[in-house]
Amino acid sequence: MLDLCLLGTGGMMPMPNRFLTALLARLNGKMLLIDCGEGTQVTMKLLGWGFKNIDCICFTHYHGDHISGLPGLLLTIGNAGRTEPLTLVGPAGLQYVVEGLRRIAPELPFQIIYREMEKEEDSPIQVGEFTIHYCKADHMVPCYSYKIEVKRRGKFQPQKAKALGLPKELWGVLQKQGSVVWNGNVYEQDMVMGEARKSITASYCTDTRPVSRLKEFIKGSQLLICEGMYGEDEKKDKAIAHKHMLFSEAARLAKYAEVEKLWLTHYSPALSEPEAFLEAAKRIFPETELGEDRKNITLFFPET
Amino acid sequence: MLDLCLLGTGGMMPMPNRFLTALLARLNGKMLLIDCGEGTQVTMKLLGWGFKNIDCICFTHYHGDHISGLPGLLLTIGNAGRTEPLTLVGPAGLQYVVEGLRRIAPELPFQIIYREMEKEEDSPIQVGEFTIHYCKADHMVPCYSYKIEVKRRGKFQPQKAKALGLPKELWGVLQKQGSVVWNGNVYEQDMVMGEARKSITASYCTDTRPVSRLKEFIKGSQLLICEGMYGEDEKKDKAIAHKHMLFSEAARLAKYAEVEKLWLTHYSPALSEPEAFLEAAKRIFPETELGEDRKNITLFFPET
Numbered sequence: 114m115l116d117l118c119l120l121g122t123g124g125m126m127p128m129p130n131r132f133l134t135a136l137l138a139r140l141n142g143k144m145l146l147i148d149c150g151e152g153t154q155v156t157m158k159l160l161g162w163g164f165k166n167i168d169c170i171c172f173t174h175y176h177g178d179h180i181s182g183l184p185g186l187l188l189t190i191g192n193a194g195r196t197e198p199l200t201l202v203g204p205a206g207l208q209y210v211v212e213g214l215r216r217i218a219p220e221l222p223f224q225i226i227y228r229e230m231e232k233e234e235d236s237p238i239q240v241g242e243f244t245i246h247y248c249k250a251d252h253m254v255p256c257y258s259y260k261i262e263v264k265r266r267g268k269f270q271p272q273k274a275k276a277l278g279l280p281k282e283l284w285g286v287l288q289k290q291g292s293v294v295w296n297g298n299v300y301e302q303d304m305v306m307g308e309a310r311k312s313i314t315a316s317y318c319t320d321t322r323p324v325s326r327l328k329e330f331i332k333g334s335q336l337l338i339c340e341g342m343y344g345e346d347e348k349k350d351k352a353i354a355h356k357h358m359l360f361s362e363a364a365r366l367a368k369y370a371e372v373e374k375l376w377l378t379h380y381s382p383a384l385s386e387p388e389a390f391l392e393a394a395k396r397i398f399p400e401t402e403l404g405e406d407r408k409n410i411t412l413f414f415p416e417t
Numbered sequence: 418m419l420d421l422c423l424l425g426t427g428g429m430m431p432m433p434n435r436f437l438t439a440l441l442a443r444l445n446g447k448m449l450l451i452d453c454g455e456g457t458q459v460t461m462k463l464l465g466w467g468f469k470n471i472d473c474i475c476f477t478h479y480h481g482d483h484i485s486g487l488p489g490l491l492l493t494i495g496n497a498g499r500t501e502p503l504t505l506v507g508p509a510g511l512q513y514v515v516e517g518l519r520r521i522a523p524e525l526p527f528q529i530i531y532r533e534m535e536k537e538e539d540s541p542i543q544v545g546e547f548t549i550h551y552c553k554a555d556h557m558v559p560c561y562s563y564k565i566e567v568k569r570r571g572k573f574q575p576q577k578a579k580a581l582g583l584p585k586e587l588w589g590v591l592q593k594q595g596s597v598v599w600n601g602n603v604y605e606q607d608m609v610m611g612e613a614r615k616s617i618t619a620s621y622c623t624d625t626r627p628v629s630r631l632k633e634f635i636k637g638s639q640l641l642i643c644e645g646m647y648g649e650d651e652k653k654d655k656a657i658a659h660k661h662m663l664f665s666e667a668a669r670l671a672k673y674a675e676v677e678k679l680w681l682t683h684y685s686p687a688l689s690e691p692e693a694f695l696e697a698a699k700r701i702f703p704e705t706e707l708g709e710d711r712k713n714i715t716l717f718f719p720e721t
Contacts, residue, residue, distance in 0.1 A: 213516070214518060
């Protein structure tokens, strides 16, 4: 099961009652963070999942509201006692940007591994058990949307093990260790497992226009966390000019991508009452909910 | 009169209930900020003095908790419509550090003027009506304490104006404009004023040990804002090792420097109840007060 927490729901600048948009995912005690604006470490502190076990931080893009909290968070992760490497993932320029920010955090007790995206299209990055898919978004600067996948192996197939002639007492060992040697032959786990089962999937799209490739990319996600910079449909010209989305556009994206649930986020500082625009979005996609700071959910593997 | 607001009182990392230590000064609508950690713009937003009229930002040093909020604040100042140059003041390395941070805020609608300190000792920097004094502190890295001075001209001396033969109807013009031409001669304001009167002075000392040169530097300040990283006297070894101060050391510094009032700040994240150590500090220096987020005061010119 995958725990997800929307750490903040603001866009552009941190506000007194609204942290900047970021997503924290937790799987078997290991964490992955997407985006890290000014104050992200404070809302994380309020959440209480700790700092030490963040194995990966992904950035959608390098506008300040999505990365300005990084140097402080890196220092805090170091103070929490981390010594294992930390992987950073983001568009081209990642190392240049992070090394600039690290002029105020030059000494860390852990190594940083940079994974800059080289292509526009998906070629998943694996960090621990997190499979990180990405897709080029449509914003003012190079920007990516993410889909976090947790894969699930197929079921053990006793008939396959029997057909291989593997003694029963080695079945458990093989599943636990991944391979086993018997009678001079190596047996791999894949040889006794059925087809992989459905994954857990959660998608995160901000800052972007609702372009069609995103619809394909997030298809069928259990949860879509998507920007809704503006509530009012009258702000469509502004949304287009600044490459953001209306609530209604996010709801339509969720509908056509057939996701199970939509959480809106990345509200404009001027959008003081997102509640006012929820019903209209629900008329387009009933499973629309408003994101709130530290709103969280646990996703389970789908029934197969 | 000089308005001062202690924007936050924390040290090391921003906390859910405590912003990082920073001081905002306001004089005739113009503002000067000292230090800018992660979240400083949020407490400024709560304060409500605006962003556009910040003419100067001074840094004590470049540890993350004193500068990590800069790129976000620069963007917010830009969004507030500033186009006039902004002066940054700090120890050597200022431009290197700020240009690193500005990789996420490369485009601003105003110019940045860098004023790196060249010497350890005081050679005041003038930004508008703010006279900025600085003194080398004693910390793990190069660090400065600041004293903000607002100078006050002497009183108008009618007998001097009379002696110059200047007609009465020009006296007001001369004081307002700073100079006046009469009968082909230029008359400067200084020619008709008495000696300069006492200034407004406020000092800001963090992160530092209470070295004796600081005592001289802050001498007689109307307000001393001073770090008290630890409340317990038992933490003296820790204070020495990390180059910080105990409450009692700050109180002694205030006493020997004969300041009028002391506000403690820059509390350790572990210091959850600074109240517990106030009385002991007041026994050393009765005019000790605990700093609180957005505690503010207005200082007036002293009676002469």
